[in-house]
Amino acid sequence: MTSIAKPVVAHPRLKTNALGLTLRDYEGGMSTLCAGCGHDSVTAAIVQATWELGIEPHRAAKMSGIGCSSKTTAYFLKQSHGFNSVHGRMPSVSSGAAAANRGLSVIGISGDGDSLSIGLGQLSHAIRRNVNMIYILENNGVYGLTKGQFSASADIGSKLKKGEVNEQPPIDPVLLALSVGATFVGRSFSGDKRQLVPIIKAAISHRGLALVDVISPCVTFNNHEGSTKSYKYTRDHDVEAVEADYIPVCEPIEITGLSNGSSNGNGHATNGHADGRPANGDGDLRVVQLHDGGTVRLRSTDPSYDPTDRANAYQHISGCQSRGEIATGLLFVDESSRSMHDVLKTTSTPLVDLGHEDLCPGSAALEKLMGRFC
Amino acid sequence: MTSIAKPVVAHPRLKTNALGLTLRDYEGGMSTLCAGCGHDSVTAAIVQATWELGIEPHRAAKMSGIGCSSKTTAYFLKQSHGFNSVHGRMPSVSSGAAAANRGLSVIGISGDGDSLSIGLGQLSHAIRRNVNMIYILENNGVYGLTKGQFSASADIGSKLKKGEVNEQPPIDPVLLALSVGATFVGRSFSGDKRQLVPIIKAAISHRGLALVDVISPCVTFNNHEGSTKSYKYTRDHDVEAVEADYIPVCEPIEITGLSNGSSNGNGHATNGHADGRPANGDGDLRVVQLHDGGTVRLRSTDPSYDPTDRANAYQHISGCQSRGEIATGLLFVDESSRSMHDVLKTTSTPLVDLGHEDLCPGSAALEKLMGRFC
Amino acid sequence: MNGVNDFAFKIGTVNGTGSASANGLLMRSIFRMGIPVTGKNLFPSNIQGLPTWYEIRVNADGHLARAAEIDMAVALNPATYAKDVAEIRPDGYLLYDSSWPLPQALNREDITILGVPFGRLCVEAFTGDRERTLLRNIVYTGALAALIGIDMEVIDSLLNETFGKKPKLLDANHKAIRIGYDAAVELLDCPLPFRLEPMDATSDSILIDGNTAAALGALYAGATVGAWYPITPSTSLMEAFTAFCHKYRVDEETGERKFAILQAEDELAAAGITIGAGWAGARAFTNTSGPGISLMQEFLGLAYYADIPSVFFNIQRCGPSTGMPTRTQQPDILSMAYASHGDTKHPILFPADPGEAFEMAVQAFDLADQLQTPIFVASDLDIGMNDWMVKRLTWDDSYTPNRGKVLTAEDLEKIERFSRYRDVDGDGVAARTLPGVGGKGAYFVRGSGHDQHADYTEDSAAYCELVDRLRRKFSHAATLVPEPLVLTQEGAEIGLVTIGGCDLAVREAQALLREQGILVDVMRIKAFPFQEEVKEFIESHETSYVIEQNRDGQLRSLLMIELGIPKDSMIPILDYGGMPLTARVVVEAVAGAPAGVPA
Amino acid sequence: MNGVNDFAFKIGTVNGTGSASANGLLMRSIFRMGIPVTGKNLFPSNIQGLPTWYEIRVNADGHLARAAEIDMAVALNPATYAKDVAEIRPDGYLLYDSSWPLPQALNREDITILGVPFGRLCVEAFTGDRERTLLRNIVYTGALAALIGIDMEVIDSLLNETFGKKPKLLDANHKAIRIGYDAAVELLDCPLPFRLEPMDATSDSILIDGNTAAALGALYAGATVGAWYPITPSTSLMEAFTAFCHKYRVDEETGERKFAILQAEDELAAAGITIGAGWAGARAFTNTSGPGISLMQEFLGLAYYADIPSVFFNIQRCGPSTGMPTRTQQPDILSMAYASHGDTKHPILFPADPGEAFEMAVQAFDLADQLQTPIFVASDLDIGMNDWMVKRLTWDDSYTPNRGKVLTAEDLEKIERFSRYRDVDGDGVAARTLPGVGGKGAYFVRGSGHDQHADYTEDSAAYCELVDRLRRKFSHAATLVPEPLVLTQEGAEIGLVTIGGCDLAVREAQALLREQGILVDVMRIKAFPFQEEVKEFIESHETSYVIEQNRDGQLRSLLMIELGIPKDSMIPILDYGGMPLTARVVVEAVAGAPAGVPA
Numbered sequence A, B: 001m002t003s004i005a006k007p008v009v010a011h012p013r014l015k016t017n018a019l020g021l022t023l024r025d026y027e028g029g030m031s032t033l034c035a036g037c038g039h040d041s042v043t044a045a046i047v048q049a050t051w052e053l054g055i056e057p058h059r060a061a062k063m064s065g066i067g068c069s070s071k072t073t074a075y076f077l078k079q080s081h082g083f084n085s086v087h088g089r090m091p092s093v094s095s096g097a098a099a100a101n102r103g104l105s106v107i108g109i110s111g112d113g114d115s116l117s118i119g120l121g122q123l124s125h126a127i128r129r130n131v132n133m134i135y136i137l138e139n140n141g142v143y144g145l146t147k148g149q150f151s152a153s154a155d156i157g158s159k160l161k162k163g164e165v166n167e168q169p170p171i172d173p174v175l176l177a178l179s180v181g182a183t184f185v186g187r188s189f190s191g192d193k194r195q196l197v198p199i200i201k202a203a204i205s206h207r208g209l210a211l212v213d214v215i216s217p218c219v220t221f222n223n224h225e226g227s228t229k230s231y232k233y234t235r236d237h238d239v240e241a242v243e244a245d246y247i248p249v250c251e252p253i254e255i256t257g258l259s260n261g262s263s264n265g266n267g268h269a270t271n272g273h274a275d276g277r278p279a280n281g282d283g284d285l286r287v288v289q290l291h292d293g294g295t296v297r298l299r300s301t302d303p304s305y306d307p308t309d310r311a312n313a314y315q316h317i318s319g320c321q322s323r324g325e326i327a328t329g330l331l332f333v334d335e336s337s338r339s340m341h342d343v344l345k346t347t348s349t350p351l352v353d354l355g356h357e358d359l360c361p362g363s364a365a366l367e368k369l370m371g372r373f374c
Numbered sequence C, D: 001m002n003g004v005n006d007f008a009f010k011i012g013t014v015n016g017t018g019s020a021s022a023n024g025l026l027m028r029s030i031f032r033m034g035i036p037v038t039g040k041n042l043f044p045s046n047i048q049g050l051p052t053w054y055e056i057r058v059n060a061d062g063h064l065a066r067a068a069e070i071d072m073a074v075a076l077n078p079a080t081y082a083k084d085v086a087e088i089r090p091d092g093y094l095l096y097d098s099s100w101p102l103p104q105a106l107n108r109e110d111i112t113i114l115g116v117p118f119g120r121l122c123v124e125a126f127t128g129d130r131e132r133t134l135l136r137n138i139v140y141t142g143a144l145a146a147l148i149g150i151d152m153e154v155i156d157s158l159l160n161e162t163f164g165k166k167p168k169l170l171d172a173n174h175k176a177i178r179i180g181y182d183a184a185v186e187l188l189d190c191p192l193p194f195r196l197e198p199m200d201a202t203s204d205s206i207l208i209d210g211n212t213a214a215a216l217g218a219l220y221a222g223a224t225v226g227a228w229y230p231i232t233p234s235t236s237l238m239e240a241f242t243a244f245c246h247k248y249r250v251d252e253e254t255g256e257r258k259f260a261i262l263q264a265e266d267e268l269a270a271a272g273i274t275i276g277a278g279w280a281g282a283r284a285f286t287n288t289s290g291p292g293i294s295l296m297q298e299f300l301g302l303a304y305y306a307d308i309p310s311v312f313f314n315i316q317r318c319g320p321s322t323g324m325p326t327r328t329q330q331p332d333i334l335s336m337a338y339a340s341h342g343d344t345k346h347p348i349l350f351p352a353d354p355g356e357a358f359e360m361a362v363q364a365f366d367l368a369d370q371l372q373t374p375i376f377v378a379s380d381l382d383i384g385m386n387d388w389m390v391k392r393l394t395w396d397d398s399y400t401p402n403r404g405k406v407l408t409a410e411d412l413e414k415i416e417r418f419s420r421y422r423d424v425d426g427d428g429v430a431a432r433t434l435p436g437v438g439g440k441g442a443y444f445v446r447g448s449g450h451d452q453h454a455d456y457t458e459d460s461a462a463y464c465e466l467v468d469r470l471r472r473k474f475s476h477a478a479t480l481v482p483e484p485l486v487l488t489q490e491g492a493e494i495g496l497v498t499i500g501g502c503d504l505a506v507r508e509a510q511a512l513l514r515e516q517g518i519l520v521d522v523m524r525i526k527a528f529p530f531q532e533e534v535k536e537f538i539e540s541h542e543t544s545y546v547i548e549q550n551r552d553g554q555l556r557s558l559l560m561i562e563l564g565i566p567k568d569s570m571i572p573i574l575d576y577g578g579m580p581l582t583a584r585v586v587v588e589a590v591a592g593a594p595a596g597v598p599a
């Protein structure tokens, strides 16, 4: 029961979008993730973004791999077809679906294990191919579903519940994406709806693959930056020994307030104030407290930031990285690049809608062709 | 007969290295690649470099995947063990060999298909793991062994013999490597022994994974930059229709002369003269004519270039790229980073040399441990 | 069942609420009372908030397969009340949290319903949600102790061992246990008709899971390189190996480690690392489950064809595809036996319990070296992750690893030419050298066509010579792998053939059938390739059943192919719903035959 | 052999020197003379400079399997002189380049040695290394024309067709052909005792390779998405599909394409793309060979378990591992039949020649849609890459794709609830919807446990219901796949069972055995799952042979497992050296039995 049907209740006073649908119409089954999991906040942002954009639910295809993150496709857009494929292989399945039916709005969801370990090759090649889809990477630095091993995006020095410390440098999906030719790269925090929703909207509207890296804390296994600290709850209660299988119920983390919030629709933070702005294009720094007591430092882009310059983007991101900050916002976009369908020159009618007469050259052509083989 | 034994003739007057071995001792079987193939020049450079370094042949392990490039491990160091594994998976097999026996000098050879298509994930993770090995990528932009399909490093606009034009952006292994945390990245041209040999030597001496991208033209299938032109030989002779299976015998391309040649041992070009030097650290520009009449533009680093700054390296390389040039030289090195064995804290004795008594806790320990299970 | 030291109960809770430790405490207490016990953890493929169950079976005779009947259910998760109560045998018992009125879903006429207000007791005794949630598990443990007669001293000493260094916590647990115990005594008729009485049947035994035991086997066999990618239910094998290595293989002074464990980026890489390390001369292994077996196929073919020692633990789970990752099955028999494209055959060891997982782990490394080929150890979720009662593990210090045919530099000096794949002894195994050896020892290993000198070839005769040698080697393997375990009874005309974790249920069925006057012999196959005696066993019985946990009768298929046993002479008993096998499935199929013969 | 229109010759050259076109010219000329002909290209797994051979067999009776005997060798590669000359039958012929004295390696007492100074003639007639190298091939073609009696008019017109637009080149070729022809006439006794005489046996036939034919099948079946990763010998299938799509599916005005061909980064991705496209409703396929089959295992299990239509062409090559990529075999039968971990079974079609490759490609797409599952088309290198003489391909314009059970928006309106996996018709196939359909049509497809509503489940009963339906579906598949081809003879007590590309050799063996007074029936199995009549055929013969091209008798194994045919009732004839099967192998095994029965 990864997905439990929610009671369908009519809410006559709920706001409707251009299609006359309410937010509820964009929801899915009840989440079975841990209480407080960042992924549920991403789900909420997707619901919001697709509702605001007025995506026709039946025209969306929800694609995912395997992992807690990959389960989330069941929790939004219940009227859409969903494909929970195999671990690390969402990109190829999505490529096939997008190729077959260009009328679909392909929404891919993955995790850092799914995308950066087993799936790194497929992610990179889907980027290179510029598949027409949005690719949301719910990044928590661990393998949640298999109970908390390090993923390839785990920070150096982060510590597992069992005490193991990660000593390998993390792979930053945003830098990776830029280096293999991504045409749209954004990053945000799961609890920062004000930044995340507009980025998702911009990403869905992008022609080609739009990668959105979302820092989405795992409340259960990721000790994140707070690696040197023990779990906050554990500290408070001192009951480790019976908690092998105990997972506290947490509130989801939400960032509110304006500072890196309301956006110009491209995900740019709009009202940054000078708070240690060390380099061009750097906007607000937000320090977010995680469930374990650790923190992440999120640096949004400011209005002067130019997201159309790849080398500049790379520098901005690695600049933040070297200061222990995570660059967020719409980091790079290249609207001139050609998407998979542009390169393939696919006909505007979705391939699945072509009739057999459009596809089969018929007996006369075959008869003629046979001349070549005599 | 991918490898044919060469006649062993004693050459009493051949120079010997510190081990008293001649260059011949570092050679392998006779190559079965196409006459003029760039890979054979890389082989020669490896022979030279390992001889100069005085690597003990039996301490080297030659690792490869599948492809024309991957065959080359048979053509050097005949006294070394070799492992021609499966397509795209050399990095993992090498990781295992390196982990098991840290006394081996692991020399990995791969192609652009092997490394950037099927093997992109393994390459990236071997880099992240900083496996103790040199990784030579013989990059020709095509799948040679399967007769010339585009690889992921094919340039936009390059054209296959059959006329197909590549429209997808190439993956640059050097940028990719930098973005996933490589600690040593160099690039050179197969025919440029003066630059290539010192880079290989530096790479073999590096503690961790040293990636050396070598532009190594495929004389048979790669129409490279000369994409818009037809094959030079074809043009001259106008005999396409009977040449389905005809491959001209070519001389290997060799770059001689000093301009981006003799190096300071780090692969830095030493005597660059001002020839359109648009950015800091840019050295000589060499325009090399390929067999098909096309050209590659190689930009070496100059002595002012700082190979220890990752962001700078990234910028230098992408700067060259945007000018249609290929940055060569020792592009980035981080000697402070910890290699796989450092991270694993593996004992200095190769694991394969540990005795069973070193490994087995014995009956008493087991008896004691059983208490935990009562 | 249903009597003294012979019953089963099942606790239904929600995962992530801390019940696992309480269940372990229950199991261990019974074990400490000297009574044979087993526990099956049925958990969802998620982290928090979904139904989870724990089944405990107590059996004085040592029948510790999964119980066919539940004498009592402890229903603590409203989401599964209906299912839980339905599973209780007629005249059985239900224990529920009576803090609230009896829920409709729990009502059933033909059972005894026992209520203890666990929730209320916790609210009264403890503060804070977290503490109350956690200790509720200890409270129901206390109540169960009273109901089935667990020795409170045993529980107390277990708590002392666990929390000795944390006095506050220890107190809270003692208090919680006592609250549950007292409440049960006060409110209910304790003990129940089925209950515990101390015995002395566990003193030479331990409670251990198969993954831990297999990890110990790898440790003792001298494995130095472990490569893996996390996947349920195999993860805990490498986690245990890691912990043991840290305990036993780290130099105290320098901190240097005598092992290398690599969490790979995926299963392909894990297989590649294993094979690279095996080629280089280490004892190397990887552990995985279904999807990993599929992803490792290409590398398995390479190792087969290029003669590379390596060990693959497959902790099987319910397939196909992602399937049910937290349910057990034996569904990968064919995928292992003929793994990879082309003509290939791979030896497999089938442990029946954690004790054998330990032994066979060691054997696997010896076989890999002797046969220079990948060796599978095919365990499953039930063996791998559940605590089983098995004999204490012991070790013979005279053991030395059998590294097979490896030529040293000195050996090489004595021969004229080293031909890597020349079958000198006629057993299909040619001597190898390890990288790093000097002299004539170098060779070029490859997955492409090669002749006996390891040279590349596209010649038919040279190719055939090589693959014929591999076939010979596989026949030779049959002489090295463990022989089947055969349990006969005078006069039996029926044979039960089984494998791996079905063992206990089949043996129990043998006993139960005997009670019904049906005599059956049992043969448990321990390894592939099969020995001729496997065939003889089947041929010597009028009727043979092949009992396994997959839909398609894969073991039976393998018996047809490899031994030529006619399909019709083996009646399949297939149980593939994902639960550990019970004796009842076997008894009903055999006693009910011929009507009950599945298609 | 050895007579008019009944002989075989073999040309040994070096790859990369342009002989392929000359060989094609030879084949095509004979074909145009109305004489049945076949050519086998034996090439190395490299690009330039290694030995390569071309075998041409001419047979008036249409026996066009690979010839067992070589009547004449044309030895042009010094590296293989010894091997080439050794293959000539006693009293056969050798043609060599007599520009230099007869090399020792070519000398053999019992053959006739014919010399023509090809090299010298080229030096005299042409300038430049390149031109000389290339035209030497045309010169030996001219000499062969004289020796075996090829109609020079036919050759001339072929040259005109080929080089019509390139007058310089055309002249050079005409000149070269004539030089070779004249030299042979002058120097040698022309024609030879075995030679050609015009017939009219090819007018309704074509020369085509199986990959091209399969690509045409995919085109005509309406496949729109092709995903692949280059691998010999399957590459040319997608290359041909690409070329045909460019020819027939590009809008002339807009340049828009009615297809999407994706060169994936590897075979895993190619399988994923295929499955994603199949799910989305396209007819999608991928083509690969051995290593790719191993890498696709995980996805195959997903498509099986989640009921996703998709077509997998496997152009088999010599395994295991990288094996011999340019040699033929049928070694992946088990890997396909039970691909992926867990209980799985996949339908396979086995074309016997390019004509069937065309037909079965079309059938595969229909079956995939009807059965909602991956369908394999198992060809091999010999069928896929060599030119075979087959009947002209024809197309019935009344064909409409059978898309199986797909519910449209209107269909959905009529039903209350759409349950993706509910088996309404009892055939195991449930109706699907395509993404993009509105209304109740949405469902969530997954490789994890799911019930008939496509909802996630870990429930045993729901799981079993689903996998039992899949088993039912597989039985249903047996009623849809093509039936075996049976060729009986009155009174035959021996049955020959075979598959795929062995067909021609087995039929020829049937004829040859008849000449020896041994009557045999032949059954060629066209598909898996097998129909009952397959079993009946085998059971109705006193002795049955199963003839296939792999070491382990994989077809025979499948017959045991699936039909319960006893192992001992099928004598294997296994030919696995990588060459196309010859009738002689079969004749010797059957006529020589029982002594000749392989183990």
Ligand SMILES: Cc1ncc(C[n+]2csc(CCOP(=O)(O)OP(=O)(O)O)c2C)c(N)n1
Binding pocket: A066, A067, A068, A069, A070, A086, A087, A110, A111, A112, A113, A114, A115, A138, A140, A142, A143, A144, A145, A146, A151, A218, C229, C230, C231, C232, C267, C291, C292, C295, C322
């Ligand atoms: C081939 C394969 N290998 C391993 C697994 C086990 N597995 C399931 S989810 C997962 C990791 C998921 O991590 P991530 O993508 O980061 O998702 P999260 O749970 O953290 O959201 C793994 C390793 C699998 N399902 N398939």
Ligand SMILES: Cc1ncc(C[n+]2csc(CCOP(=O)(O)OP(=O)(O)O)c2C)c(N)n1
Binding pocket: B066, B067, B068, B069, B070, B086, B087, B110, B111, B112, B113, B114, B115, B138, B140, B142, B143, B144, B145, B146, B151, B218, D229, D230, D231, D232, D267, D291, D292, D295, D322
């Ligand atoms: C799994 C698998 N897929 C495909 C192939 C076929 N194949 C052999 S070499 C090769 C490409 C080699 O390209 P590259 O690595 O660039 O080497 P090059 O020949 O260009 O030096 C391919 C696709 C294979 N051997 N294995």
Ligand code: SF4
Binding pocket: A032, A033, A034, A036, A037, A038, A039, A068, A069, A140, A144, A145, A217, A218, A219, A220, A221, C047, C048
């Ligand atoms: S384990 Fe972590 S990632 Fe998974 S649901 Fe729980 S909090 Fe989220």
Ligand code: SF4
Binding pocket: B032, B033, B034, B036, B037, B038, B039, B068, B069, B140, B144, B145, B217, B218, B219, B220, B221, D047, D048
């Ligand atoms: S095909 Fe290209 S890469 Fe391969 S050997 Fe020939 S020239 Fe080199």
Ligand SMILES: [Mg+2]
Binding pocket: A067, A069, A111, A112, A113, A138, A139, A140, A141, A142, A143, A144, A151
């Ligand atoms: Mg994660």
Ligand SMILES: [Mg+2]
Binding pocket: B067, B069, B111, B112, B113, B138, B139, B140, B141, B142, B143, B144, B151
């Ligand atoms: Mg290449």
